[in-house]
Amino acid sequence: MTSRVADATIKGYYYQFDTSILKLLKLKDDTDTIVVEGIEDIDIKTATDTTTVQCKYLSKTHYTPSTVREPIELMLAHFIKTSSTNPIKYTLYAHFTDEIPGTIKKLDISELKNLLTYKKGGVTKQFHVDNSIPNQQLDDFLNSFRFEFGYEFKTQQDYVISKIQEYFDCNEYEATTLYYNNSLKLVIDKSIEKLESNRIISKGVLNDLKKIKSTLYTEWFAKALTREKYLQKTRTHINQLRSLSPSKNKYILIGQEILTIKSASLTVASFIENIIDKYYKFGNCLRSAKPITIILDGNEQFIKETKIHLIEGNIILNDGYESLHFSKKVFLKEPMVQLTKSNTKINNASYQIRIISKITFDKNKSLAKSSDSFFNFSSNDLKLGSDEPKQLFNIPYCETIENVFKILN
Numbered sequence: 001m002t003s004r005v006a007d008a009t010i011k012g013y014y015y016q017f018d019t020s021i022l023k024l025l026k027l028k029d030d031t032d033t034i035v036v037e038g039i040e041d042i043d044i045k046t047a048t049d050t051t052t053v054q055c056k057y058l059s060k061t062h063y064t065p066s067t068v069r070e071p072i073e074l075m076l077a078h079f080i081k082t083s084s085t086n087p088i089k090y091t092l093y094a095h096f097t098d099e100i101p102g103t104i105k106k107l108d109i110s111e112l113k114n115l116l117t118y119k120k121g122g123v124t125k126q127f128h129v130d131n132s133i134p135n136q137q138l139d140d141f142l143n144s145f146r147f148e149f150g151y152e153f154k155t156q157q158d159y160v161i162s163k164i165q166e167y168f169d170c171n172e173y174e175a176t177t178l179y180y181n182n183s184l185k186l187v188i189d190k191s192i193e194k195l196e197s198n199r200i201i202s203k204g205v206l207n208d209l210k211k212i213k214s215t216l217y218t219e220w221f222a223k224a225l226t227r228e229k230y231l232q233k234t235r236t237h238i239n240q241l242r243s244l245s246p247s248k249n250k251y252i253l254i255g256q257e258i259l260t261i262k263s264a265s266l267t268v269a270s271f272i273e274n275i276i277d278k279y280y281k282f283g284n285c286l287r288s289a290k291p292i293t294i295i296l297d298g299n300e301q302f303i304k305e306t307k308i309h310l311i312e313g314n315i316i317l318n319d320g321y322e323s324l325h326f327s328k329k330v331f332l333k334e335p336m337v338q339l340t341k342s343n344t345k346i347n348n349a350s351y352q353i354r355i356i357s358k359i360t361f362d363k364n365k366s367l368a369k370s371s372d373s374f375f376n377f378s379s380n381d382l383k384l385g386s387d388e389p390k391q392l393f394n395i396p397y398c399e400t401i402e403n404v405f406k407i408l409n
Contacts, residue, residue: 015057015153016041017191018160019093021183023053025163030204036191037199039078039088040071049089052078056094057153063096063105065115068147072115073127079141080133088144095150105147109138168210177237182209227403234395235407238375243391244408246279246289248372251389253295253358254404255378259302261400268296269309271401276315276352278409285346287339291318293371297358297378307355318351322360331356332370377404 020042024034028046035043042053054071075090082088095101107115116127128138151159164183165175186209190199238244252275259268266274272294280291296303310317320331331354338348361367368374371389376382381394398404 011153012057015095015150015156016055017184017187018157019053019055019150020187021180022156022160022163024183024187024201024203024206025160025167027203030207031202033200033202035196035200036187038196040075040090049087051089051091053091053093055150056092057150058094058096061097063094063099063149065111066118067096068092068094069115069118072112072145075145076116076127076133076138076141077131079144080131080137089146090141090144091146091148093148093150095152097152099149101149101151101155103149105149107142107145107147109135109142112138112142167206173237173240177233179209227399230397231403231406238393238407241391243373243375243393244279246285249290249293249370250279251293251295251368251371251374252404252408253361253374253376253378253382254297254401255376255380256297257379258377258398258401258404259296259298263401266402266405267309268401269306269313271405272306272310272353272355273313273315274405275408280346280349280352282346282348282352283340287337287344287346289346291335291349291351291353293354293356293367295356295358295361300357303355303357310353310355315353316349316351318354319356320354320360322356326356326360326364328364328367332367375408 020034020036023042023044027034027044032044032046035045039052040054042055044051044053052075054075056068056071058067060067071092071094075092079088079090113126113128118125127133150156161172161175161180164170164179165172168175168179170179183206186201186205190201193199242248244250254268275292275294279285280289296306298306304323307317307319318331318333318335320326320328335349335351337346337350339345340347365384365387368384368387368389373391374382374389374393376392376394377396377398378394379396381396382392384392395407398407
């Protein structure tokens with residue numbers, strides 16, 4: 001599959017997911033439901049009727065019968081099987097570049113027959129004739145069928161976010177980073193369930209999303225952004241919450257997948273030195289500043305070499321004597337500080353940074369309780385249970401130590 005085809009395929013999935021979220025938001029009652037990947041891409045079920053939606057994001061500029069023949073044939077075939085026992089409404093929602101979004105394309109029986117007629121291998125095929133579908137059933141199908149031209153991808157995505165903002169009574173940033181992101185995860189997780197009963201989402205489930213606050217982005221959402229935009233949005237969100245305030249106790253966990261990538265421009269030790277310069281530099285930081293805690297998911301030799309590098313750079317560190325026998329009391333003890341003459345800034349301190357291995361942290365997870373802001377730069381979500389800090393950020397899509405620094409700097 002070429003990259004262009006792959007990109008179009010991914011965009012098609014996103015378009016369907018966004019349409020699913022939009023249909024969910026537009027349901028009237030909390031008990032109304034959608035089914036993802038049901039009869040068609042989206043089934044909408046209320047107390048009074050069922051509508052099934054086929055969603056297409058087509059690269060073609062103009063509508064032509066051949067571009068929509070397949071989904072209409074599938075809908076017609078389903079209608080013939082079920083129309084007498086369970087009336088269903090059918091919607092084809094398809095985007096074409098030069099068609100006006102939101103407009104309804106009306107088909108009469110002549111146009112429908114023309115659409116169902118095509119050549120294959122030099123032989124003329126007529127779906128309605130080949131399947132012995134009489135005119136009356138074609139008319140009945142058209143009375144249950146709606147063909148709507150869809151909006152451009154980004155326009156629809158923005159509209160979905162505006163509807164989320166309205167539903168959750170939140171600002172645009174919260175709508176994007178929390179509710180849209182987690183709505184997307186909800187739909188995707190449901191779409192891969194094997195049983196249709198597990199692919200049902202009621203409107204009432206949206207209320208549960210209000211409780212989700214920690215994970216900034218799902219994998220799908222991160223893929224929808226450029227790397228720089230992902231980093232920028234993550235940092236903006238963290239800044240809005242004032243989570244990097246120098247007066248807060250900040251814990252930073254760096255995952256193994258980041259530590260194993262060699263960087264010519266920024267080593268882990270240099271990263272730590274830069275973090276100290278930013279948040280706890282003697283002579284610059286205010287007396288209320290707190291030293292940062294670094295947790296490294298590396299092997300013993302790597303962590304030892306990192307500490308040696310810091311010591312050789314005249315960095316005073318506190319590791320709770322983890323290489324001998326870890327002391328939680330020593331590790332959590334506040335540094336003794338010497339203030340400047342004005343008594344407003346820290347001129348010197350008994351240590352500048354706390355640093356331990358993830359192995360040590362895993363044995364002492366209650367340490368997290370002392371954190372105001374905990375940043376987990378790892379592909380594995382951090383689950384702390386009762387030891388969860390005031391703010392926990394699982395940020396899984398930073399590939400390098402430079403990316404981590406861009407968020408924290």
